[in-house]
Amino acid sequence: MFDRHALEKALLESKEAPRPRIAVPHALAIPALLQDTDMLSIVPQSLAVALTKRDDLVCRKLTYQTRTSTMRAIWHSRDEHETGHIWLREMVVQAARGTEKAFG
Incomplete structure (x- = not known):
């Protein structure tokens, strides 16, 4: 759920070689995978905040x-x-409006 094209372009411009280590089927696994590692995860902003x-x-x-x-x-x-x-x-609309307010 991230902009893979933008990431690949940024990596090419920075001359950094990507080192993907793992792909997860859902976001709930991310905190446990990051614990005690030097890895990072690219996720939607609303998920990052949570x-x-x-x-x-x-x-x-x-x-x-x-x-x-x-x-x-x-x-x-x-x-x-x-x-x-x-x-x-209506609940979905309210949640979306809350996200707009939180993230601009």
């Missing part, structure tokens, strides 16, 4: 520009007026 609530992890901005991503929600038209579905969509 993971750094642990005292031993830190978050830093990337040193290169990345593209922004657009996320869209879709659902079947039969659920358009269903009460529970409306509530869930």
Whole structure:
């Protein structure tokens, strides 16, 4: 979920050779993998903030520009007026607005 093209471009410009060590199927494994190592992980900013609530992890901005991503929600038209579905969509909108406020 990161801008691989921007990373590869930044590495080429810096003449640094990438040393990927591991890929994980989900983000929950990241804190345990980083513990007691010199490794880092590139994750979405909202996830980085959540993971750094642990005292031993830190978050830093990337040193290169990345593209922004657009996320869209879709659902079947039969659920358009269903009460529970409306509530869930409202919760997603509130969460997204909270992210915008937190990260600019």
